[in-house]
Amino acid sequence: MIVCKFGGSSVAEASQILKVRKIIESNSKRRLIVVSAPGKRNNADKKITDLLYTCNKEVKNGEGAKSFKIIRDRYSEICETLGIDGITEMLDEVQAGIESGKGADYAASRGEYLSARMLAVFLEAEFIDSADILKLSDDGRIEESGYSALKARIKGTGRYIIPGFYGSDSNGNIKTFSRGGSDITGAIAARAVGAEVYENWTDVSGLLMADPRLVDNPCVVKELTYKEIRELASIGANVFHEDAITPVKDYNIPINIRNTNKPEMPGTMIVTNRDSSKTPIVGISGKNNYQNIFVEKLRLNRYPDFRIKFLSILKAHDIVPEFESTGFDSLSFLAPESQLADIENVLKEIQNNLHPDLLELRSSLGLIGIVGGGISNQIGVAASVFSVLSLNNINVRFINYGGSDITLLVGVDSNLYLDALRAIHKKFDEE
Amino acid sequence: MIVCKFGGSSVAEASQILKVRKIIESNSKRRLIVVSAPGKRNNADKKITDLLYTCNKEVKNGEGAKSFKIIRDRYSEICETLGIDGITEMLDEVQAGIESGKGADYAASRGEYLSARMLAVFLEAEFIDSADILKLSDDGRIEESGYSALKARIKGTGRYIIPGFYGSDSNGNIKTFSRGGSDITGAIAARAVGAEVYENWTDVSGLLMADPRLVDNPCVVKELTYKEIRELASIGANVFHEDAITPVKDYNIPINIRNTNKPEMPGTMIVTNRDSSKTPIVGISGKNNYQNIFVEKLRLNRYPDFRIKFLSILKAHDIVPEFESTGFDSLSFLAPESQLADIENVLKEIQNNLHPDLLELRSSLGLIGIVGGGISNQIGVAASVFSVLSLNNINVRFINYGGSDITLLVGVDSNLYLDALRAIHKKFDEE
Numbered sequence: 001m002i003v004c005k006f007g008g009s010s011v012a013e014a015s016q017i018l019k020v021r022k023i024i025e026s027n028s029k030r031r032l033i034v035v036s037a038p039g040k041r042n043n044a045d046k047k048i049t050d051l052l053y054t055c056n057k058e059v060k061n062g063e064g065a066k067s068f069k070i071i072r073d074r075y076s077e078i079c080e081t082l083g084i085d086g087i088t089e090m091l092d093e094v095q096a097g098i099e100s101g102k103g104a105d106y107a108a109s110r111g112e113y114l115s116a117r118m119l120a121v122f123l124e125a126e127f128i129d130s131a132d133i134l135k136l137s138d139d140g141r142i143e144e145s146g147y148s149a150l151k152a153r154i155k156g157t158g159r160y161i162i163p164g165f166y167g168s169d170s171n172g173n174i175k176t177f178s179r180g181g182s183d184i185t186g187a188i189a190a191r192a193v194g195a196e197v198y199e200n201w202t203d204v205s206g207l208l209m210a211d212p213r214l215v216d217n218p219c220v221v222k223e224l225t226y227k228e229i230r231e232l233a234s235i236g237a238n239v240f241h242e243d244a245i246t247p248v249k250d251y252n253i254p255i256n257i258r259n260t261n262k263p264e265m266p267g268t269m270i271v272t273n274r275d276s277s278k279t280p281i282v283g284i285s286g287k288n289n290y291q292n293i294f295v296e297k298l299r300l301n302r303y304p305d306f307r308i309k310f311l312s313i314l315k316a317h318d319i320v321p322e323f324e325s326t327g328f329d330s331l332s333f334l335a336p337e338s339q340l341a342d343i344e345n346v347l348k349e350i351q352n353n354l355h356p357d358l359l360e361l362r363s364s365l366g367l368i369g370i371v372g373g374g375i376s377n378q379i380g381v382a383a384s385v386f387s388v389l390s391l392n393n394i395n396v397r398f399i400n401y402g403g404s405d406i407t408l409l410v411g412v413d414s415n416l417y418l419d420a421l422r423a424i425h426k427k428f429d430e431e
Numbered sequence: 432m433i434v435c436k437f438g439g440s441s442v443a444e445a446s447q448i449l450k451v452r453k454i455i456e457s458n459s460k461r462r463l464i465v466v467s468a469p470g471k472r473n474n475a476d477k478k479i480t481d482l483l484y485t486c487n488k489e490v491k492n493g494e495g496a497k498s499f500k501i502i503r504d505r506y507s508e509i510c511e512t513l514g515i516d517g518i519t520e521m522l523d524e525v526q527a528g529i530e531s532g533k534g535a536d537y538a539a540s541r542g543e544y545l546s547a548r549m550l551a552v553f554l555e556a557e558f559i560d561s562a563d564i565l566k567l568s569d570d571g572r573i574e575e576s577g578y579s580a581l582k583a584r585i586k587g588t589g590r591y592i593i594p595g596f597y598g599s600d601s602n603g604n605i606k607t608f609s610r611g612g613s614d615i616t617g618a619i620a621a622r623a624v625g626a627e628v629y630e631n632w633t634d635v636s637g638l639l640m641a642d643p644r645l646v647d648n649p650c651v652v653k654e655l656t657y658k659e660i661r662e663l664a665s666i667g668a669n670v671f672h673e674d675a676i677t678p679v680k681d682y683n684i685p686i687n688i689r690n691t692n693k694p695e696m697p698g699t700m701i702v703t704n705r706d707s708s709k710t711p712i713v714g715i716s717g718k719n720n721y722q723n724i725f726v727e728k729l730r731l732n733r734y735p736d737f738r739i740k741f742l743s744i745l746k747a748h749d750i751v752p753e754f755e756s757t758g759f760d761s762l763s764f765l766a767p768e769s770q771l772a773d774i775e776n777v778l779k780e781i782q783n784n785l786h787p788d789l790l791e792l793r794s795s796l797g798l799i800g801i802v803g804g805g806i807s808n809q810i811g812v813a814a815s816v817f818s819v820l821s822l823n824n825i826n827v828r829f830i831n832y833g834g835s836d837i838t839l840l841v842g843v844d845s846n847l848y849l850d851a852l853r854a855i856h857k858k859f860d861e862e
Contacts, residue, residue, distance in 0.1 A: 234732075234759035301665075301753055304746040308739055315735040322732055324757050327835030328665035382830065383814070383821035390814035399813065402829035402842060404758030411833060 001154075002029040003195040005164065005186030008039025008047065009203040010260040011115050014081035021123060023201065023263050024159070030199070032154060032189050033161045035119055036182040037111020038074060048074060048111040049165075055098050056107035068095050075114055084121050090114055105166070106174040112163035112182065125159035130185060134167030136175045142167065142188060142247075150192035162189060183244035187255075191247045198248055198255045200240075205259040206268030207239055210284045214418060215425045223269045224282040228371050231407045235369030237285035240270065280374020280381055281428045288366040288417045290323070290334040291343070292398075295350070296358035298329050307331065309354055317346045323367065323400055323409060329357075334365060334398070334411070365397055366417025368410045368424060376405040385410060388427040394420050432585075433460040434626040436595065436617030439470025439478065440634040441691040442546050445512035452554060454632065454694050455590070461630070463585060463620050464592045466550055467613040468542020469505060479505060479542040480596075486529050487538035499526050506545055515552045521545055536597070537605040543594035543613060556590035561616060565598030567606045573598065573619060573678075581623035593620060614675035618686075622678045629679055629686045631671075636690040637699030638670055641715045641856045645849060650860050654700045655713040659802050662838045666800030668716035671701065711805020711812055712859040719797040719848045721754070721765040722774070723829075726781070727789035729760050738762070740785055748777045754798065754831055754840060760788075763829070765796060765842070796828055797848025799841045799855060807836040816841060819858040825851050 004024065010016050024030045037048040048071055055065035072091050079087040094110045113129070120127035133150050135143040146167065154160055164182025169175045177184050183200060190198035206220035207229075224232075226249040233239050240257070248255060249272070258267035300306060310331070314321060319340065321333035340346075343361065351359055375381045382401070385408060389396060398411025412420045435455065441447050455461045468479040479502055486496035503522050510518040525541045544560070551558035564581050566574040577598065585591055595613025600606045608615050614631060621629035637651035638660075655663075657680040664670050671688070679686060680703070689698035731737060741762070745752060750771065752764035771777075774792065782790055806812045813832070816839060820827060829842025843851045 231759055301751055304742060304751050308742050308746070311735060311739050311742075315739070320732055320735050324755070325831055325834035326755050327838060328662055330835050332833045376828075377826070379824055379826050380817075380821035382817040382827050386811075386813040386817050390811035393810055395808070395810050396813050396832065397807075398833035399830045399839070400756055400833070401827065402763045402831070403756035404761050407758060408830070 001031050001193050001195050002027065002197050002199055003032045003034065003186060003190040003193065004030050004199045004201060005034040005182055005189075006036065006201045006260065007182065007203070008036045010201050011035055011119070012038045012041045012045075014078045016260065017078065017082060017119070017122065019260050019263070020119070020201070023260065024123060026263075029196070031159050032193055032195070033119065033123070033125065033159065034164045034182060034186040034189055035112060035115040035161065036164050037115055038078070046070070049108055052098070052107045052110055053104060056104050059099055059101060065095055065098050068098065071111075075118065079118060082122055084118055086121060087114075087118060090117050102174070105176045108176050109163070109166035109174045112165045116161045116163035120161045123159055123161065125161045126156070128153055128160055128162045130163050130166055131168040131172075131174055133162070134185070134188065136167045136169055138169070140175070140177070146188060147192040150189060154193050178243070181241075183241050184247070187244045187247040190253050191251050194251070195253055198253055199258055200255055201258050201260045203259060203261060204257075205262055205265045206257050207283075209282070209429055210421070210425045211237070215284075215422050215429075218425065219429050220265075221268050221282050222266065222279070223271060223274050225271055225274055225373060228282050228373060228406060229270055231369065231371045231404060232283040232285050235285050235367065235371070235407070235409070236287040237283060239283075245270070274373065276373035276377065279372070280378045281370055281372035283371045284368065284421060284425045284428060285371070286366060286368040286417065286421050287336070288364075289337050289414055290365045290367055290411070291337055291340050292332060292334055292362040292365050293347075294330065294332050294358070294360050294362050295354075295356045296330045297354070297356045300326070300329050300331060306354060310350065313346065313349050313353065317342050317349075319346065323398070323411075325398060325400060332362075332398070334367065337364070364414045365411040366414050366420065367398070368412070368417070368421050370408045370410065370424060370428070371406055373406050375401070375408055382408060384427055385424055388423050389420060392419060392423045394423065432462050432624050432626050433458065433628050433630055434463045434465065434617060434621040434624065435461050435630045435632060436465040436613060436620075437467065437632045437691065438613065438634070439467040441632050442466055442550070443469045443472045443476075445509045447691065448509065448513060448550070448553065450691050450694070451550070451632070454691065455554060457694075460627070462590050463624055463626070464550070464554070464556065464590065465595045465613060465617040465620055466543060466546040466592065467595050468546055469509070477501070480539055483529070483538045483541055484535060487535045490530055490532060496526055496529050499529065506549065510549060513553055515549055517552060518545075518549060521548050533605070536607045539607050540594070540597035540605050543596045547592045547594035551592045554590055554592065556592045557587070559584055559591055559593045561594050561597050562599040562603075562605055564593070565616070565619065567598045567600055569600070571606070571608070577619065578623040581620060585624055609674070612672075614672050615678070618675045618678040621684050622682050625682070626684055629684055630689055631686055632689050632691045634690060634692060635688075636693055636696045637688045638714075640713065640860055641852070642668070646715075646853050646856045646860075649856065651696075652699050652713045653697065653710070654702060654705050656702055656705055656804060659713050659804060659837060660701055662800065662802045662835060663714040663716050666716050666798065666802070666838070666840070667718040668714060670714075676701070705804065707804035707808065710803070711809045712801055712803035714802045715799065715852060715856045715859060716802070717797060717799040717848065717852050718767070719795075720768050720845055721796045721798055721842070722768055722771050723763060723765055723793040723796050723842075724778075725761065725763045725789070725791050725793050726785075726787045727761045728785070728787045731757070731760050731762060737785060741781065744777065744780050744784065748773050748780075750777065754829070754842075756829060756831060763793075765798065765829070768795070795845045796842040797845050797851065798829070799843070799848070799852050801839040801841065801855060801859070802837055804837050806832070806839055813839060815858055816855055819854050820851060823850060823854045825854070
């Protein structure tokens with residue numbers, strides 16, 4: 001079986017839903033479908049989920065769910081175009097629920113609920129309500145029972161549709177995941193039925209090698225591993241929600257990111273292992289404006305307590321050094337600016353308790369993560385990175401490699417960050 | 432004033448001492464001379480200091496200082512050749528002292544003592560006994576009073592000779608420094624008199640860019656900083672005793688390593704600051720067979736306690752990670768094999784207390800330190816290093832830069848360590 005999740009743009013209007021049907025019907029294995037709420041059709045549109053939150057607020061303010069009319073019109077228009085019956089009753093039921101004060105989670109979840117109900121009719125598939133199946137613990141984790149419960153429901157040979165983004169708590173009340181949570185529902189569903197692949201249908205043709213807002217025309221990455229995607233996300237890439245990988249990765253279910261508008265494209269495969277010989281690097285991501293705290297203490301290596309106390313002081317101030325480099329007499333650590341609101345006091349405390357020879361806040365750095373399994377087994381990746389920086393007259397301030405086999409971290413002065421990112425991207429995107 | 436220290440080979444025989452005189456007399460500023468004990472003239476020779484330790488043992492064993500005859504012959508031969516009077520009385524005094532059981536420190540110090548006495552006669556200089564001037568605390572540190580005491584003694588306009596390697600404790604008993612300690616005496620003397628330069632005369636024409644036992648014909652480094660020399664020593668280079676830098680570095684007294692046999696060569700200058708634009712890199716050193724402990728823990732960055740506890744466990748087993756690299760979900764630390772005798776228990780303790788997702792002792796690494804002030808302000812150093820490794824088909828396992836501005840650390844598989852060291856050296860020695 002193949003589990004398909006369709007995102008907001010794939011169900012935003014009737015013409016998109018026709019594409020969805022075509023995709024589903026072109027492969028009989030596509031039997032378990034997860035859907036999002038309709039997204040924007042254009043910049044003037046509001047997302048259905050945002051409108052639902054607005055309705056809930058309106059009810060709380062005693063105005064009644066005024067904005068529900070826009071929602072009603074969106075779904076009605078789709079159903080009318082596609083000849084889907086019964087949407088009026090579904091909308092009435094949802095509006096009544098919101099107006100009865102069932103709260104924000106209930107309201108927000110109804111976009112997916114209505115999408116799934118509507119598509120179940122259109123595709124002649126069986127609707128499964130996530131609230132009946134996926135139980136969330138008080139800290140928002142999926143109970144293990146959800147996997148077997150879902151599997152038990154998928155007995156027949158037909159298609160099933162399940163709304164993304166929510167489950168229910170121990171009292172049976174609707175509880176939503178974090179935003180973007182339909183990806184998580186898709187992953188849970190894939191694991192529950194032991195899918196051969198989890199197809200995640202979006203409006204892009206796959207994951208890109210770098211942020212298209214920062215570099216020119218990044219290519220689509222054909223294949224990358226769970227680990228590579230995690231490292232890319234850690235150093236700033238807005239790739240694929242980590243919680244949506246966790247359910248499938250231990251079960252070796254590949255995730256295939258696809259484009260509903262270009263179903264002929266193979267998209268991106270996220271897998272357990274890959275052959276990195278042809279594509280050593282899968283992504284270039286980064287974050288700018290890291291603060292750099294530099295400490296000098298003669299023979300630092302001989303004082304193990306120094307580093308323990310140093311980390312303890314940072315911890316007391318809720319600072320976790322994201323990156324660290326140790327020298328013989330010195331220690332450099334990088335943290336995002338956001339963590340350093342209290343930096344003056346932190347520096348004072350370090351000075352008074354540890355008496356370093358030198359303690360300074362250095363000029364901020366941009367960090368670039370070059371990620372790929374090929375770094376560890378192919379010769380010349382570091383040479384390529386540093387040669388291209390040298391050719392572009394960019395000096396290197398920080399290098400960290402070895403903590404992870406698959407990420408080479410390079411720091412440059414913040415004002416050179418974009419130049420460096422673009423130069424490195426260009427180098428590897430050509431390959 | 433210039434302070435000159437002459438090492439063991441410079442006073443090993445009469446012909447060498449003639450060179451010493453020529454050097455001293457060629458510059459009237461060379462007025463404070465520190466001398467070592469005579470070293471080996473050839474491979475069959477024993478060092479005077481070693482013979483003195485033997486004499487002390489012989490006395491303890493009740494055999495009398497049998498070996499003293501060899502010492503007597505060495506000094507007598509030199510003095511006879513150079514026409515120096517009075518050596519017999521000096522030797523008698525020393526032999527009597529050793530035979531009276533004054534102990535190992537006293538015995539060992541007599542090589543320098545006799546050298547200095549002998550040269551004082553030869554150069555018509557004033558002998559100053561280090562035991563009267565340099566007081567050592569119980570933990571072997573020089574008391575501050577030694578600097579002013581020495582300065583007070585240098586009142587005249589003539590030359591002064593002081594034996595290296597020893598001082599005296601609070602009871603007035605002779606106490607030696609660690610071996611090679613005459614360099615320390617020289618540094619103390621230079622600081623005491625505020626020397627314009629501390630000349631350290633040896634049998635090499637300066638510090639070499641790399642270990643000549645490992646690479647072909649390393650060049651002499653013309654100039655490097657105290658900090659560069661310290662970092663070179665930290666990553667394995669056998670350069671210049673750190674304790675012999677400490678006294679002069681805060682006083683900006685340059686150290687000039689010179690060759691007694693080639694006094695026309697400028698040697699190596701060790702200075703506070705240098706212009707690194709022409710010579711970005713001053714040395715390549717390294718150590719092989721570092722053990723690599725690798726730990727994986729999902730979202731390591733979110734658990735500051737993990738690293739604190741990790742370091743605490745290591746500390747409890749007397750392991751100080753010399754180098755460390757942190758990834759997002761992992762941590763790699765390198766320690767010399769010698770520290771890891773108890774590694775099985777350490778790994779168990781880490782496993783039981785920290786429950787990492789993965790804990791392994793990885794294949795050992797050789798670490799190469801590329802040291803030079805030019806790394807931080809010249810573009811392309813990292814590019815050169817990694818390009819040359821790539822050209823030599825050597826893969827990179829570990830990189831650390833930024834903890835120190837002036838050292839780029841590169842780790843390679845242990846079996847490729849020498850190849851990598853040689854390739855990098857060749858690259859920078861050419862420049």
